[in-house]
Amino acid sequence: MSKTELEENLRATFDRAAASVPPAPDLMTRATDGARRAQRRSYVATGAAVGAVAVIATAGFALGGGLGGSTTPPPAATTPAPAVSSAKPLAVSEQLAGTWRPLTMDGFNGLKMARPDNPTLTFNSDGTWTGSDGCNGISGTFTIGQRGEFTGTAGAQRLIECANVPHTAVLQAARRIAADQTTLKFYAGDGREVAIYARAR
Template identity: 35%
Template sequence: MRHVFLVILSALLLVGCASNPTHPDPRESPPVETPSVAHPNLSDESRALGLIGLWRVSGAAGEQSDTWLRLDTVDFQLWRDCGMIQGSWTAGEAAFIASTYGASGGCADGGLPDVAWLESATAYEPTGEGWRLTDGGGSVVATLTVDGAPEPIETAADFYAQPPEVTAETREAFRRNVPLPLGIEAATPESLTGRWVPVETTGATDPHVDFVAAGSWEGSDGCNGAAGRWSSGSDGEFLATSGPSTLMACDGAPVPYWVAAARIAGFDGDRLLLFDGDGNELGRLMRG
């Protein structure tokens, strides 16, 4: 059986923290649960915690009836008849984004599979039996309900065919962001769109990020290019995924890391500030 996996930027999808997660091999055992770090907002869980689960997908363009989407803490597994497709995802109180990074079994034939409906989703909303994923125009791209499960395959561990467990670590990852600092204006999709460069830079390289209105971004630390998807919600909520990148040492600024790690975005005058979910400032940018 053939596999296809992409090298992922080390800053990929840092959900509410500043550590670099790694994507599991589908054949490995599940990670051992570790105690979460005490946090004053731990009990203030995000609505996104309810997305954790194994869902039957219906109404998604190009998908068959026996398609399931398994949403775990950072990664997702999309089960098709051909096997399993993997990717990363994150969500806030309303915003949602996902990016595909690999596949196994027959799904790996011909390179990285196309999951356009999932990668077009920017928001989610509850239904009586599950969730609806919607795109930037508010159109429903898929409905998620609890109904059955996929058959295990040789190229993936059996636990991937079961609902993920909501652990203390998961709850820690899906807690609400702290409010924006006083005096900082919440960013909106319109105010974020465009090209941004670090306020402090040597000028020898070209670190930057360009947020496209359609929900994609591309950027560089000055030596390594990166790209992904982004979305923003109310009160400065910000989400981003990051895709493949080279890993050369660089004297620029870690702009792609700032973007991938950010959970809150706001403005101090005309300066764009990116924060993690605890309100720690990651980077400061200006129009460029």
Template identity: 35%
Template structure:
């Protein structure tokens, strides 16, 4: 092969490799879909807040969920499909100003879920991680079940 032809082949290969490197850079991580049973349990952020109780999500195996931002309770129904897409509904909730994290709102607006290293990751519609949650320990359990109607 002539030196000129080698340079042409080398340039073409470099261009292809350069374009290949650019094609995968969407910034969105691939997620593996969890089985519904993987989501079941009590989830917390692991961060301390100046709120009456620990913010949490309690995801039940019967397709219902309950949560609190530390002051306000909410509940609803949920499901996850084979690709990890979430479908979450939320009923009425209270709206007290609170230092906690708005887990009920975050969960009800999440588009996807995955379990990564034992942590629940919730994603927005663009595929960006919104929150990472850990399974709650016994000392992170809420002091009472939140009443979304405030009664």
């Protein structure tokens, strides 16, 4: 049998086999629908897989502390700072202001003697001072530094002898003072205590 005759016999056999198969008009429809359902299932599975990967990646990022896998400890709890009082201590110049009476004076022992006037000193906020030595009115000026550095000068005065209290000598010898609400102390340049006064008013 020639090649051409063999091909014709095979073609005729295929045609008879095809004619014997019952017709199925919805075969293509079912095939198409099946392909679409398979494609949708593929999309759903792919979306679920992507979502799962995203969740795992997010959790890993959060647990790992971000890129690099380093962990950052939570900020330490801070203890609130104690309340600070807004009240300021009085400056030495403010503590000095007012009237004072002598308690002790280096080298002078006559403070308890009777006199016409009370021996006092009054320091004013304008840098002047006034007072009495027990017999005479006296006055002068003074300066005071942030740390109690002190200089005092005395003006001209009348001198009536009556065991005068030497306020002016104290002020001229003093180079530093220390004052609080009740006590005023004068110190010489070498640290020696020159006099102590008590607040009169």
